[in-house]
Amino acid sequence: MSMQRTRSEALYEEALKHIVGGVNSPSRSFKAVGGGAPVFMKRAEGAYFYDVDDNRYIDYLAAYGPIITGHAHPHITEAIVCAAQNGTLYGTPTELEIQMARMLKEAIPSLDKVRFVNSGTEAVMTTIRVARAFTKRNKIIKFAGCYHGHSDLVLVAAGSGPSTLGIPDSAGIPTSIAQEVITVPFNNLPALKEALERWGDDTAAVMIEPIVGNFGMVMPEPGFLEGVCKLTREAGALVIYDEVITAFRFHYGTTQTFNVFPDFKAIEPDLTALGKIIGGGLPIGAYGGRKEIMEQVAPLGPAYQAGTMAGNPASISAGIACLEVLQEAGIYDRMNDLATLLADGLRASASKHGIPLTINQIRGSFSTHFCNHPVTNYDEAQDTNGDVFGRFFKLMLEQGINLAPSKYEAWFLTTAHTKEDIEVTLAAAEIAFSKL
Numbered sequence: 001m002s003m004q005r006t007r008s009e010a011l012y013e014e015a016l017k018h019i020v021g022g023v024n025s026p027s028r029s030f031k032a033v034g035g036g037a038p039v040f041m042k043r044a045e046g047a048y049f050y051d052v053d054d055n056r057y058i059d060y061l062a063a064y065g066p067i068i069t070g071h072a073h074p075h076i077t078e079a080i081v082c083a084a085q086n087g088t089l090y091g092t093p094t095e096l097e098i099q100m101a102r103m104l105k106e107a108i109p110s111l112d113k114v115r116f117v118n119s120g121t122e123a124v125m126t127t128i129r130v131a132r133a134f135t136k137r138n139k140i141i142k143f144a145g146c147y148h149g150h151s152d153l154v155l156v157a158a159g160s161g162p163s164t165l166g167i168p169d170s171a172g173i174p175t176s177i178a179q180e181v182i183t184v185p186f187n188n189l190p191a192l193k194e195a196l197e198r199w200g201d202d203t204a205a206v207m208i209e210p211i212v213g214n215f216g217m218v219m220p221e222p223g224f225l226e227g228v229c230k231l232t233r234e235a236g237a238l239v240i241y242d243e244v245i246t247a248f249r250f251h252y253g254t255t256q257t258f259n260v261f262p263d264f265k266a267i268e269p270d271l272t273a274l275g276k277i278i279g280g281g282l283p284i285g286a287y288g289g290r291k292e293i294m295e296q297v298a299p300l301g302p303a304y305q306a307g308t309m310a311g312n313p314a315s316i317s318a319g320i321a322c323l324e325v326l327q328e329a330g331i332y333d334r335m336n337d338l339a340t341l342l343a344d345g346l347r348a349s350a351s352k353h354g355i356p357l358t359i360n361q362i363r364g365s366f367s368t369h370f371c372n373h374p375v376t377n378y379d380e381a382q383d384t385n386g387d388v389f390g391r392f393f394k395l396m397l398e399q400g401i402n403l404a405p406s407k408y409e410a411w412f413l414t415t416a417h418t419k420e421d422i423e424v425t426l427a428a429a430e431i432a433f434s435k436l
């Protein structure tokens with residue numbers, strides 16, 4: 001193992017002089033995995049990354065989820081080139097936006113109306129504003145460790161990047177705003193019930209990742225989602241599903257029509273936030289829901305939301321192309337099969353070397369937790385060995401396997417990964433486990 005990354009190291013030194021922390025999203029920093037220079041990539045194709053020192057990596061980061069068809073998928077690339085040739089931004093409506101809205105509505109029946117924005121953060125932020133406008137209430141309930149982007153209200157007890165870097169409650173958020181958010185543990189209905197008994201009259205919405213992707217991948221326990229929706233609605237509040245990660249990740253649709261696991265109950269929320277995959281790798285977000293709620297939004301209603309870049313033809317074209325690729329029969333089963341092969345192999349290899357490892361797999365994605373207990377909530381996800389994860393991460397990277405530099409983030413399979421990629425990854429993991 002003697003991978004050279006001298007150019008990445010030099011670029012990192014340079015980046016530190018100009019860009020805060022050297023990175024344009026804190027999740028990209030190696031702070032939580034023992035430090036050092038993050039790898040500077042220069043090209044990506046299919047399941048592979050190529051760095052500035054010409055090392056090749058098998059990629060399981062998938063850019064934190066969006067790249068489900070692999071990098072530079074020809075159909076998506078062609079759509080982006082075509083969009084660019086016709087002008088990337090109009091500031092006027094386009095027919096493409098209608099086509100994309102129709103595609104989303106067909107796949108997600110709870111969307112009577114949608115609105116496109118530029119990121120998952122914007123989508124979530126606006127669902128909260130719309131829920132508050134509709135209910136004329138103020139408070140939001142969220143679940144500990146769920147990450148909903150970086151708008152003020154949801155940066156309380158946030159998982160993912162904030163937890164990775166030890167700042168789940170961000171500085172810069174006035175107490176008056178933080179007071180409007182109540183946090184309860186995931187998979188704990190009595191806690192939600194108690195919160196609603198106390199604050200239900202002023203609760204506008206309960207925000208949830210229906211399947212968690214931000215303190216590892218975590219399934220709701222049987223009855224949990226039903227309970228959340230029932231209790232929320234009894235309190236007169238709205239249910240908001242944050243499906244920024246989950247939409248089009250496990251099947252062609254959201255968790256709202258996901259019927260693969262007998263114990264999982266597909267339920268329609270009042271509002272849904274979308275992002276990541278639906279942009280085919282370009283910036284996008286979207287939110288939508290019941291007609292009478294969405295009609296709170298300007299220009300129809302009093303809740304304001306806007307965007308210079310919103311619905312731009314490049315992002316929308318990439319999104320349409322990505323959804324077209326994902327309609328191919330068998331595509332999700334193939335990702336599931338490869339993820340199963342990989343997760344089973346990792347478990348066997350870790351066990352052989354006496355390394356405690358819990359893997360939560362959901363179809364084509366899974367999370368690795370260095371612990372010997374199940375991970376069903378944020379506390380259990382925190383109570384895992386971050387140092388061992390950090391060493392595992394670095395040992396895998398040295399062997400050309402790219403993971404997210406955080407114990408909370410998932411491994412994502414793409415349509416580009418092959419059985420050979422899995423075999424190479426397992427061989428690398430065997431060496432990594434033997435050295436931990």
Ligand SMILES: Cc1ncc(COP(=O)(O)O)c(C=O)c1O
Pocket residue numbers: 064118119120121122124147148149150160209213214242243244245275276
């Ligand atoms: C569930 C969830 N919601 C919202 C977001 C925010 O999306 P973005 O990073 O596009 O702003 C993320 C991003 O990781 C996410 O995982």
Ligand SMILES: NCC(=O)CCC(=O)O
Pocket residue numbers: 025026027028064065147160161213214409
């Ligand atoms: N699961 C969390 C993310 O995907 C965050 C990515 C980022 O903010 O860079």
